[in-house]
Amino acid sequence: MTKIENPSREHILSRIREALRTPAPPVDMTPVLLEEIFEPVADPLGRFLAECQTNLMEAVITANTAESAERLAGLLTALPEGEIFLQDAPAIREIAKPLEGKRSLRWSSQGAPGESCQATVTLAEAFVAQSGSVLSSSNCGGRGASVVPPTHIVYGGVGQIVPDVTAALRLVNEKGLPDQSSYVGLISGSSRTADIEKILVQGAHGPRRLVVILQRG
């Protein structure tokens, strides 16, 4: 890749350095703890489920792989004809077995989801109780998997729930995601807009439905 010309880089940086030689008036730097700002999350699963409701997401709790597979099949067979895109991961291969032959499946190893796909099924890096969010990355079936289809189904374990956004970001750092995945995202509900008279409409550009299948154990 060619290196780009940057005629103003040094100029801008030296202007910034010059400007910062005069200190700004100080602000109150008394340390503020995160616990002062947000109530610590006591019951992560309960909070996560409550926030999913606030975010207009659907959450399904299952007891084991067999039940997850059954719920997934139920969700997908109810959808209109068309391709289903799945993240090519052993856990998803496992729960998608009952679908083979019943729906047309496309795996992430075969390329990105097409514009016409009906739903995507992916894993998550984590789930966030405080905000009812799915922590996703390029590792979870790519960038488009969570935004191209009308329905996005996320499969994960109850043990993947972290208490708050800060804990999720700490996890991003621990996993080395900034260098390891070109995209990381916190998804908190279906795509929505309130640009017309502040009236909430779901399914603006991305999924109208976001479903989380959370398995215990």
Add this chain to the structure above:
Amino acid sequence: MSTAAREFHRKAAEKAPDLVHRQVIQRNMVSYDIAVDKAKGRFRDWQAGRRRAQQIKWEAINNLDKLLEQFEAKILERGGHVFWAADAQEACKYVVDLARRRGVKTVVKSKSMVTEEILLSPALEKEGMQVWETDLGEWIVQLRHEPPYHIVTPAMHLSRQDISRLFREKVDPTIDTDDPQKLVAVARRFLRRAFFAAEMGISGANFLVADAGMVAISTNEGNARLTTSVPPLHVVVTGIEKVIPRLEDLGLFWPLLATSGTGQPITTYSTLIGGPRKAGEVDGPEEFHVVLVDNGRSRLLADPEQREILHCIRCGACLNACPVYRNIGGHTYGTIYPGPIGSVLTPNLAGIEEFHHLPFASSLCGACREVCPVRIDLPLHLLQNRRKVAESGIPGLAEMAGFKVWSWAMMSPQRYVFFGALSRMGMRMVKALGLSGSLLDPMRPWTKYRAALPAPRQSFRELWRKQRVVEKPE
């Protein structure tokens, strides 16, 4: 008076008494206020959150050079490009050249105020490229050939009937509904085609995360997700002041921005992008560019008193809180950034000669300071801008002379009494002659739309002397 100032006065006089406009804005602001109150309730201590946010932005802006270099190094490491643009022209030229080199015909854009500031879309369109705004509100104002009315909700001033009519004229003549759900579906269908046709996606940035070397972009619609995922080329255009030091700081800033911006607990898609598609990834753009725009920001940085203006995270809360904004509306300002933050920023970025009137478009009530999530002392900066205007001699000889006379009259009790009596008499005469509100009424700016103020017969001093019961000391 500059052209911008004359236009401002004309439009303000037109909008303030416009009852339809008032109703639309009122409806928006009421639902905003309710949502924000609710979202603030999710904080254990909102004020503590503001204090922490102020500290983090102070740290970021006062270490701007180091943090930008840290951010840049990470992006370069991953095969991305970082271009430093001194001004609007340099930024536009870079993006236009890049687009030309890659044979771009269609560009999709997710909302970015900086691209509005540097006039990027017209620059691309001049080269024959089709540019589509993909945020619904932004697309609506694009179809109307209008600038955004508000930095967060660009089409706030339009009713669903207006939007239905617009879509019928510009998109599909068969549209016969003003149901928001159906109007959104029209936009979705239209813009989907644009997303999958585009060779270039342009986004802004809400934050540049220095330690992770990632760009944080928040959207509810997911349009920024599609803009940054589908086209083979992604360009981020952003101001140099958007930096925050640490990834974990977003644990506060994401909820804070969403709360102040729209009254949500968190924006639906809170996204981080660190570079182009990596080997082994399913999708994503092959090329990734970040354009860091200075365009007057380093000049503002050099003024330690006004440096904190660069702490702004563009949530729009000060616009919504401002009684002036609520009355005259976003378009009256004639600036990219309207409202209190606009009146503080614009004279500094775009020149005080043209925008000398903006610091005065405020009652200094302080509502903006109270709502600012990073605690920027906006009234202080409005006053500092007023000082800059007064010192520059822009007000002109007549106004300067007027204030000289005024201060001369104020400096002696006799003169004060004399001129006070004279003006009370004048007010009574205007009223008695039935001239209130007419062109001959010196109080016309007030009386044009309002009842004339009752002119008292006696001055406060006279009333004081007559009515005050003096308690004699024992």
